[in-house]
Amino acid sequence: MIEIDRVTKRYGTTTVVDDVSLTIPPGGVTALVGANGAGKSTLLSIIGRTLRPEAGTVRVDGLDVAKTPGATLARRLSILRQENQVAVRITVRELVEFGRFPYSGGRLTREDLDHVDRAIEYLQLEQFANRPLDRLSGGQRQRAFIAMVLCQDTDYMLLDEPLNNLDMRHAAQTMTLIRQMAKDLQKTIVVVIHDINFAAFHADRIVAMKDGRIVADGSPQSIITPGTLKDVFEIDVPVHEVAGRPLAVYFA
């Protein structure tokens, strides 16, 4: 369980995350949505302990992320940011192997190698395993990084805008994969998404943020409504039901 307790983060005089409390129980996909600058990514970074809040605490399975040793936490919680380095010339396999660093510090055991093989297989990267990251397409590279965090084998995975810069097909594949990981591997996944329709179709729960606060929290059906979307994004969005899910038509 992830327990966020009255977390506040400021940059200068701007409050980016404002006294947020939230509990995410184990299992399922939780989508963080909101306009640019709403504080979603900042909140995710605070949970993933890459940012320190001015106030408040985050606990993962009872462990305070600000106080627990990094290596301990790295076996329970992983965070994947969008701006991943592709400039480093390493192969897909080397990248995925880094996912085992919290366990063996680089001296890979038989078990580690099994994890690496499974992660590469799960993401269907076998044919690219020995290819350098800078020679992959955007979608392949995204899969390679997801394979790395999968290899890290944590119960909780935080993904910051994993669909950025992906085309329709790869975005849909990635989102399906995320849901599949939550279901098959019992992961608890928190994902920051820009496109609310991806959240509507794939998330179990949607948490909407605005100006650093949580303004709506619930199932896709309860969040993706014209009224709530108006509150969150300040635009009028008609919502239609497609395949049993709400679809926001925000193109007009």
Add this chain to the structure above:
Amino acid sequence: MAAGVSTDIRGGMNRPPRATRWARTIDGRALTVLALALLVITSFGSLFIGVSDVTPLDVLRLDNSDHQTRVFIESRVPRLMAILLSGSAMSVSGLIMQTLVRNRFVAPSTAGTVSSASLGLVVASIWFGSASIFLKMSIAVLFAMVGTLVFLALVQRMKHADIIVVPLIGIMFGGVVQATATFFAFKYDLLQSLNAWINGDFSGTLRGRYELLYLVGALTAVTYLFANRFTLVGMGREFAINLGVHFERVLYGGLCLVSLVSAVVVVVVGSIPFLGLVVPNLVTMAMGDNLRRVLPATAISGAFFVLVCDILSRTIRYPYEVPVGSIVGVGGGLVFIILVLRSRSVGN
């Protein structure tokens, strides 16, 4: 031109496909073993190059009173060891620095580290003139560390640092430090000493005057243990923290280690230009950026590069010597220009 410029301060963004040939060809380990064999053979040969005519047979006689044997023990072996130790140490330092700072053109010589060390030596000579070499060296190490951290602070203040601008800042910063050192050296009549620290040279390497380099060799070996951490830090702060690496500790610890190694090399040998820049770039171009894999090859290549340059410096004007720094500077400078041009032109 501008189209190829990355906003990332790291240099690898715009590489031609050619640069990634390593992934599908040769086994890195085989290459490393081959390089090591080549290094051993060349090392052996270098022992018998010099004004005094020493042959392997002379040495085998093991007669200590013999002139040839003494030249061998007092000069040739120390010289070789100094070359191997400083060549590998400076190359590995450059590799670690470019990884940590995330820019391929940052090395101790382009980040103000080396200049700061020589300023430290000038300061030490002025105020602690009679102090032991060890104290002077400690002061040089301290200056090198502070200089490197100042450089890092400068770079971190730049929001979208261009790959070329970062080392440029370092070179300018180093220039200011160097000028300060020259000013004081001029004022206190230390120009000759300063010149010796600026221009690396092995002709003065004798038994009893190079042994500090073994410390450097040991430190270089130790870096292998942290190779993975350095690579992870090079992948980015969040990437490293996610995997449980203490980002700041590794970053600053690594840079201090690099400063320490550079300062000791400056004290004993003098600065060898471009070494920490060129060798790591060529090796990573061929073998990728996983430090665990490229670190041994970088150490071997660095030693080999300096050794070849030193042999050239000894034979080019035989029986006189050209400072090895000049040879490295010419060769390394050319390679550096090619590297910069390549990184700039790709992507158009």
